[in-house]
Amino acid sequence: MNVEQMPDVTARAARHAALGDPSRLHIIDLLTLGDLSPSEIRAVLGLSSNLVAHHLNVLESVGMVERSRSEADKRRSYVHLTEVALAGLLPGRTERASRVLFVCTANSARSQLAAALWATRSDIPVASGGTHPAARVSPGAVAVAERHALALSDVTPRPLDAVRGESDFVITVCDNAHEELGVAGDLHWSIPDPVRIGTDVAFDSAYDELERRISELAPRLASR
Template identity: 60%
Template sequence: MDTERMNQFEARVAIHAALADPARLRIIDLLTLGDYSPTELQAELGIPSNLLSHHLRTLEGAGLVTRHRSEADKRRSYVRLAAAALDGLAPGREHGARRVLFVCTRNSARSQLATALWQRASDIPSVSAGTHPADRVAQGAIDVAHRHGINLGTPTPRQLGDVAEDADFIITVCDNAHEELPGLGGIHWSVPDPIRANTTDAFDSAFEDINRRINDLAPRLHAA
């Protein structure tokens, strides 16, 4: 067996070994939906912090997860599933949704892009809202959507309380909104705010991140 094939084989072995533990498999199942802080994972699994740290190190070593700092609280970090880490291994369709609600702080970029991308990927209706809506959608969001052949139309940022319904499948797409509303429920995608840098690259990166996550999630949801 040549070196490249041996490396690929060893990587597969490491992944299967990492997933053999029930707690680590549960962590991966959670991360296939959204990003979690270590504290949130600890609460979900009900295990001591030192044991969670061990599991996360094992998953990182197998190339299954990555971590990055919160843009809101710099002392906080989020764990996310590494891109393409589970090709062919992710759980199947198991969550029902009547409508998907994307939430960010200003409802001016990430949540607007997520709604438009979701409508392209799924027949389940989607809307967006903000905890502190801006006056208008960011021009960078309109431009990046146009570059990718998506027309955002003339959306107006809306207040979360005016949009949310009890049956919504909620996805927060910014750290501020997620940490401001800890009891909101749903799942979280820790997508960096492109408006902070306000560059073409920043908006392209946010678009690609959201698009990948939506393409991963859409096949797992069925209309409720």
């Protein structure tokens, strides 16, 4: 796995630590809507002035808030979020890939759906394969793809050995395939096999989980 270390991880950790206090998190929530004076913050939170001052000092020390003097009453100040207050709190782009390869056992449902979904979310090439490919794509997978207006990009199950390249970023979407490969992939998503259950609900659940994970991963995966 090609993991790039985030250069600002220490700063991110400090901001997360600062937000670990409910009152400070509440202050940040308030400031996302507008600027407030310390006395206004005190009124909303119901805290003493010295405790509000402490919380603001902590948030200021990690670069999340700034204070400016009121142009009207010079004795008054307003607190506002800095431009980078919320930047980087969620993980950024941490991986690179020349091609993404989704793998399950039969290459008849989960990996096929994943590859088709990936093509709608990223320009990085994608393929799919199976450790023991079935003769055809599951009708349930075809049906759920049609329900979501998703075109299956590869309608013929293929063996993993025939499609896998040395530089592929491998994502197993099947526990059996993951364990059979000896945990050799880059990522593993433990998604229940909808073919085994066979219901529309099972296929919809697998589709929704794949869509969620792909939507989260695609912005974090850079082309290599």
